[in-house]
Amino acid sequence: MNSAGYKTRQKAVIEDLLIKNADRHLTADDITDMLKEGGNDVGRTTVYRTLERLVTDNKVRRFSMPQGDSACYQYISAGETCHEHFHLKCNYCGALLHIECEQMSLLSEHIAKHHGFAVDNLKTVLYGVCQKCAGERK
Amino acid sequence: MNSAGYKTRQKAVIEDLLIKNADRHLTADDITDMLKEGGNDVGRTTVYRTLERLVTDNKVRRFSMPQGDSACYQYISAGETCHEHFHLKCNYCGALLHIECEQMSLLSEHIAKHHGFAVDNLKTVLYGVCQKCAGERK
DNA sequence: TTGCGTGCAAAGGTTTTGCATGGCA
DNA sequence: TGCCATGCAAAACCTTTGCACGCAA
Numbered sequence: 001m002n003s004a005g006y007k008t009r010q011k012a013v014i015e016d017l018l019i020k021n022a023d024r025h026l027t028a029d030d031i032t033d034m035l036k037e038g039g040n041d042v043g044r045t046t047v048y049r050t051l052e053r054l055v056t057d058n059k060v061r062r063f064s065m066p067q068g069d070s071a072c073y074q075y076i077s078a079g080e081t082c083h084e085h086f087h088l089k090c091n092y093c094g095a096l097l098h099i100e101c102e103q104m105s106l107l108s109e110h111i112a113k114h115h116g117f118a119v120d121n122l123k124t125v126l127y128g129v130c131q132k133c134a135g136e137r138k
Numbered sequence: 139m140n141s142a143g144y145k146t147r148q149k150a151v152i153e154d155l156l157i158k159n160a161d162r163h164l165t166a167d168d169i170t171d172m173l174k175e176g177g178n179d180v181g182r183t184t185v186y187r188t189l190e191r192l193v194t195d196n197k198v199r200r201f202s203m204p205q206g207d208s209a210c211y212q213y214i215s216a217g218e219t220c221h222e223h224f225h226l227k228c229n230y231c232g233a234l235l236h237i238e239c240e241q242m243s244l245l246s247e248h249i250a251k252h253h254g255f256a257v258d259n260l261k262t263v264l265y266g267v268c269q270k271c272a273g274e275r276k
Numbered sequence: 277t278t279g280c281g282t283g284c285a286a287a288g289g290t291t292t293t294g295c296a297t298g299g300c301a
Numbered sequence: 302t303g304c305c306a307t308g309c310a311a312a313a314c315c316t317t318t319g320c321a322c323g324c325a326a
Contacts, residue, residue, distance in 0.1 A: 005300095005305065005306080006299080006300045006301070006304090006305055006306065007300070007301095008299080008300075008305095008306060008307080010306080010307070011306085027290095028290085028291080029290090042307090042308090043307065043308040043309075044291095044308080044309095045291095045292085045293090045307070045308055045309080046306075046307055046308065048290095048291065048292075049292095049306080049307085050306095064203075064204035064205055064263065065205065066202040066261070067202065067203070067205060067208075067209060067289090067290090067315065067316070068288090068289065068290080068315085068316075068317090069289090069290085070205075070289085070290060070291085071204075071205055071290085071291090088249070088253070088255050088257070090255075091258065091261065097253070097255065099249075099253055101248070101249070101252075101253070103244070103245050103248040103249070104245065106241070106244075106245075107241050107242065107244075107245045110239070110241040111226070111237075111239075111241070111264070111266075114239075115226070115235070115237055115239070116268070116269035116272075117226050117228075117235065117264075117266055117267070117268050117269065118266045118267045118272055119226070119264050119265070119266040120229065120265050120266045120267070123229070123265040123266075124263075124264045124265045124266070125262075126249070126255075126257050126262045127257070127258050127261040127262045128249075128255055128256045128257040128258040128261075128262070129255070129256045129258070130254070130255050131254035131255065134254075134256055143280065143281080143325095144279095144280060144281065144324080144325045144326070145325070145326095146280095146281060146282080146324080146325075148281080148282070149281085165315095166315085166316085167315085180282090180283090181282065181283040181284075182283080182284095182316090183282075183283055183284080183316095183317085183318090184281075184282055184283065186315095186316065186317075187281085187282085187317095188281095205290070205291075205314095205315090206290090206291070206292090206314070206315085207314095207315090208314085208315055208316090209315085209316090
């Protein structure tokens with residue numbers, strides 16, 4: 001599960017920052033800046049490469065934004081292993097909703113059975129419009 | 139509905155190509171290349187600007203892909219009212235599958251009704267593992 | 277003639293890669 | 302020592318913008 005590798009200051013401070021902000025979604029740039037402000041300077045390249053590793057290791061979730069905007073990353077908390085758990089992200093206010101829903105399991109099952117594809121709920125984010133924003137835009 | 143404007147060869151051949159490939163997803167690059175091969179050369183800039191207009195006019199649907207990949211465009215056929223169309227992306231080989239599936243509509247309906255969130259299938263990409271990669275990794 | 281449309285070139289942004297150096301084990 | 306990790310600079314990538322010219326109406 002963990003890609004072996006050496007222990008370094010950079011890896012430690014990046015993972016640490018993500019854990020401390022597990023309720024937020026941060027861009028690679030946010031992370032670079034926050035570390036610099038904290039006196040824990042890490043090169044931009046290293047931030048990207050570390051995030052890539054963490055995503056591969058399933059420790060971090062990556063949110064793909066529409067082109068032009070930068071991707072967001074968020075630490076995957078320990079308890080989040082249940083497969084009925086998934087995420088909704090509002091395109092307008094950016095709110096991230098965590099939902100437990102058996103309907104999602106039904107979809108995953110259906111896709112596995114009929115389309116031969118194993119959906120990873122931890123990595124998947126459904127984009128749309130939340131109730132609040134839908135109201136405001138009427 | 140239609141942003142007025144002049145009639146030009148470029149607009150015509152681009153819309154024509156999209157109509158003839160209404161069952162496929164084309165990137166701006168695909169379109170540029172296909173037109174060039176067909177002897178109907180159109181500048182890349184014009185392709186982008188024309189697609190932008192078509193999307194604004196609701197004649198074409200734009201699929202935002204994860205960063206790094208280019209956006210896809212597809213002509214919206216006359217009778218097409220429901221959006222049961224969505225995307226699966228393999229974490230390993232990067233394959234992008236386009237799927238028509240009513241189960242997805244059921245999920246969207248459920249989420250709208252029970253969670254007050256309007257899922258945008260056009261922007262949503264489900265991540266996971268495709269059949270081929272699942273086989274190779276066993 | 278008027279002003280939208282076109283397309284080259286260059287800029288814009290995020291992310292990746294080449295390569296020499298640094299540092300863990 | 303051996304190999305992974307780092308980080309600067311440069312490249313790659315898709316897309317947008319500046320600007321002069323072309324062309325529809």
